[in-house]
Amino acid sequence: MSKRNSQEAKRAARERLRIEREKQAKKEKVRRQLFVGGAVVGLLAVVGGIAFAVSALGGDDGSDKDWSAAKSAKLVQPANAEGEKGTTVVLGGKDAEKTVDVYEDLRCPACAQFEQQLGERVKKGAEADKYQLRVHLGAIIDGNFGGNGSKNAASALGAALDVSTEAFKEYHGLLYSAEHHPAESEDKFADNEYLLDVAKNVDELKGNKQFQKDVNKGTFDKWALEMIASFDDAGIEGTPTVKIDGKKIETNLLPTELEKLGA
Template structure:
């Protein structure tokens, strides 16, 4: 009995030891498989990160500074800002709805003459709109982005950011438009600074309604209204009698924007008022 029991005990111990070794081997195999799988996932994640980084580099790192990024924007689902009208939201009208007259303003956000014009008569237009003399219909183009000598994406990107401001309020749109055209903020025509989101967001901090506005900032960075900007630009291009910016019309009739002294020199407030009054007779 003792011997048999002793052998059986030894045999049982050996079987338990073998079973434990088999279990340990299985656990070790599973651990190696987990480590290998984790390494593969890590490599894929790194590769994915590199691919994402390259993708972001190719689209300007969020500043939408390449034509490829805007080709992709053309395929987006259209998102129209609040405070717009028309089928594609391309009608941007600021002022009292019951104003009898309409001032059409054709502009390009990179246009240096538009900048000077806004600096000269922008305050006069704001006062006239507030007084109900007329409402303003903005027609914004991006043709300067297509100029081979200064090609870029700043006109489109600034227009998209204006859409984000309009989504906040018409007042925010007007104030932001004025700020972008100001002498302190408007870049030279040859510099495509408006293609960079951080430049546009920095200017926006000067507008109380946009300063620290998380939704506005998100819409600019995400390009929420990029597709809309392209639609607005297409509408501008359909105006056959507009050959440059700024172009102004009162109730469809062209208003002389340049001074009589020289081509490309915008009129002063003293000249603008009488010219508008003449059309409103």
């Protein structure tokens, strides 16, 4: 091998190594983003080393939906949304002095485990007016791994919120349930039929033609993007993230903090 060819081979090898290192660094960055919120110690059985391999992104399941059109669409706010651009979703305790903010990604498995273990308790505390509960939805997984599930499920929740706050609350819980939350390798929430199938378990949404129309038409797609933008503006680095009166609370400490609030 000539000296020139040898140098070229070495440069090519170094370039391949550089590219592989960048890929690994990106994977580690994403892992930290998704799981910096941590797990509830003693409650959440979060398995380490979860890999988010998104498959089958396209075809007839709705995952090839053109979300660029939603960016320029007219904003339609759900009837029961609050705040600027309707991006505040209050699930109880509107007049309470204390506030609890929950930041989640609908495709996030750690969020699903959080909701399965503590979701009902957090919501019941708000229903008892112990604090005002505000839910914020992001799309970290869509952004880092591809797919539309986080955005599409947020839009469907907007359609549920347009029906009632109670419908949103129940549907939100079902989407995170062990029965209906998909594996991290599946972008099922990008499929409108799957979202509507889950909604059949909510009395106010079952057979609700307007709700079905809004989900299929994407009536609240623009609202979902505004919700996600608000989430991003809050500087959230990982999900789930919980704040009480604006102060971030580690999820392993949340049960104790809820007790202090009487929940």
